[in-house]
Amino acid sequence: MLGGAGILLTASPALAAEVSYKTECIPPSISGLPPVQGTTTVQITAPAQAKVGDEVEVVWKTVVAASKNPDVLDLDKDTVKPTGTIKVGGAGSGTLSMEGPRQNPPIKKNSPMILPEMKGKLKLDKAGDITLTPDKYTINVSKPISTDTKCSPKESVGAAATIKVTDGGGTTSSGGSTTTSGGSTTTSGGSTTTSGGSTTTSGGSTTTSGGGTTTTSGGSTTTSGGGTSGGGGGQTDFPGKQVSVNMACTSPGPASIASKVTIDAKKSGGSYALTVKTGKGVMNSPAPLPKGGLTPSMVIKIGGADSGTVTVTGTPNPAPLEAGKPVDLTDMTGTYKPGATGKATLSPGDLTINVTLGGAKIVIPCKVQGASPVSLELDTTKQAGGAAGGSGNSGANGGSGGGDDLAHTGADDTGALRALALVAGTVILLGGAVFTFTPWARLRR
Structure with a gap:
């Protein structure tokens, strides 16, 4: 079970622990389906001990997903990709972003969801006990159209793993230490953030310049940066x-x-x-x-x-x-x-x-x-x-x-989206991405 849990620069074997928590999953709004409650069981694998300055690999294995694949659509091989977040506590603070490959066996209707393992790398910058607690996760299905189902805890979740970090002579930084995986890759390879949580800004956001309106004389052209x-x-x-x-x-x-x-x-x-x-x-x-x-x-x-x-x-x-x-x-x-x-x-x-x-x-x-x-x-x-x-x-x-x-x-958006979900007489376009407990009878309604 632990064979896929690789560890970098650790001083002790990896340990795995499970935790279960009540979960609410939000289907894509275009599906017209309501949020559904379920239970997620996660196994977190991390080294039992490490030194300040080490970069360790953390593995998230979804033992039991919050629900089965509904009785709507068979999911093809390698169409499911999970991403998630682990809360880092104890001597550290912040979040660790996890990402898995788009890799799964074919999943039949009304059968358990099988999600690939997610991984992330954590740079240890401070001595003490670091706790790892699974948090939110998202399941993306790429076919027949890309859709996301977002799941989040609905109760307090206990730590699934603890890393004892000793001062091995490495450089320490104030506050907690966490790293997040960047973009579409699993990790950003050694990048760290300090205490206070990790925040990133979206690269595409821009702000406008200039203030009041300006026009050029002559009435034939206008200048940029102002109203015209x-x-x-x-x-x-x-x-x-x-x-x-x-x-x-x-x-x-x-x-x-x-x-x-x-x-x-x-x-x-x-x-x-x-x-x-x-x-x-x-x-x-x-x-x-x-x-x-x-x-x-x-x-x-x-x-x-x-x-x-x-x-x-x-x-x-x-x-x-x-x-x-x-x-x-x-x-x-x-x-x-x-x-x-x-x-x-x-x-x-x-x-x-x-x-x-x-x-x-x-x-x-x-x-x-x-x-x-x-x-x-x-x-x-x-x-x-x-x-x-x-x-x-x-x-x-x-x-x-x-x-x-x-x-x-x-106000007409909800009705329009529900109607679109039934194009061609079925919600099959999106059913594969909605991992809910909703019985088939309810889906028909």
């Missing part, structure tokens, strides 16, 4: 300011998106043709997708003298996408017809990602978090049938503002 204003003088092109927007998304999409967004306008008669650009690599592809398998759309908020929304829609991806690889969203276009006279502001709103996989259509809504910054300001003249108080929007092809296949945002 379109008015008279025969000007037709109105470039917007690049702003940063943070969004929270729904599984199977990313947990969040931090992207730069620019809204440009071109005047045509009394209306404006809008082009909305997002930053590079705003998200990773949720699954291998063919050409034309992913289409973005966004709601543009109208403020200032005018009000309402405009929906802009992009073209489908021009080339196939690899699972987990960064995705550049295509430019989104639509038409804004002013409903009021005065200075109207345009701000990025909620983003919708439409995925077509086989014969199924999946909608991933991403909602703006906090206030949405203004990208463009226009001097407008009221047009008949304009936006004020409602929706003066049209899609890229001159269709309705919502688009034929776009999900509504707001």
Whole structure:
């Protein structure tokens, strides 16, 4: 049982101990299934003794997962990948990130979940007893579409292993010592964090620069870094300011998106043709997708003298996408017809990602978090049938503002997601990723 538990620079054999704890697992929200309670049994393997300065390997083995694979879908070989967190206590403080390979035997419906072992490396920087306590874990299933089931303790969990760390003459650092595995690898190889817990920042987050709005003289161009204003003088092109927007998304999409967004306008008669650009690599592809398998759309908020929304829609991806690889969203276009006279502001709103996989259509809504910054300001003249108080929007092809296949945002999201989970008459798309105790009778309901 301990043969797979490798140890680095240790002074004593590895010891393994088990702990069980009540667990709540949250299925992907797109599945429409409620949270389910279960019990997880974990075996933690770590050296019994080590010296300050050693880097040791810790192994997490899931002896019993919180539930069986539901009676919905057989899981293929090597489609399941776990990640988790161990709390480091005693003489240390912080967390140790654990990661396992995408490796499993075929798992039949209504049979126990078999998860591969997770590993992480811990740099020991202080003498004393270091306790290791299993905490949250996530189970990812890659087929037929990538989905996550997130499980967390619902009671106090006891330590599963203790490492006695002696002062072997190595350098010590104040506070506890923990390391986290970085990115998609198991560990980050010797990196340490000091007491107070380990925190990381997401690499994609950006902040906007600049302050108030500025325009250049002559009415023909605008400067970057400030708001832009379109008015008279025969000007037709109105470039917007690049702003940063943070969004929270729904599984199977990313947990969040931090992207730069620019809204440009071109005047045509009394209306404006809008082009909305997002930053590079705003998200990773949720699954291998063919050409034309992913289409973005966004709601543009109208403020200032005018009000309402405009929906802009992009073209489908021009080339196939690899699972987990960064995705550049295509430019989104639509038409804004002013409903009021005065200075109207345009701000990025909620983003919708439409995925077509086989014969199924999946909608991933991403909602703006906090206030949405203004990208463009226009001097407008009221047009008949304009936006004020409602929706003066049209899609890229001159269709309705919502688009034929776009999900509504707001209170209708839950119903839309439940309906999508039943595309083609089944929830099979996501059932393989939902590791719950839910009986098949409940799933049918």
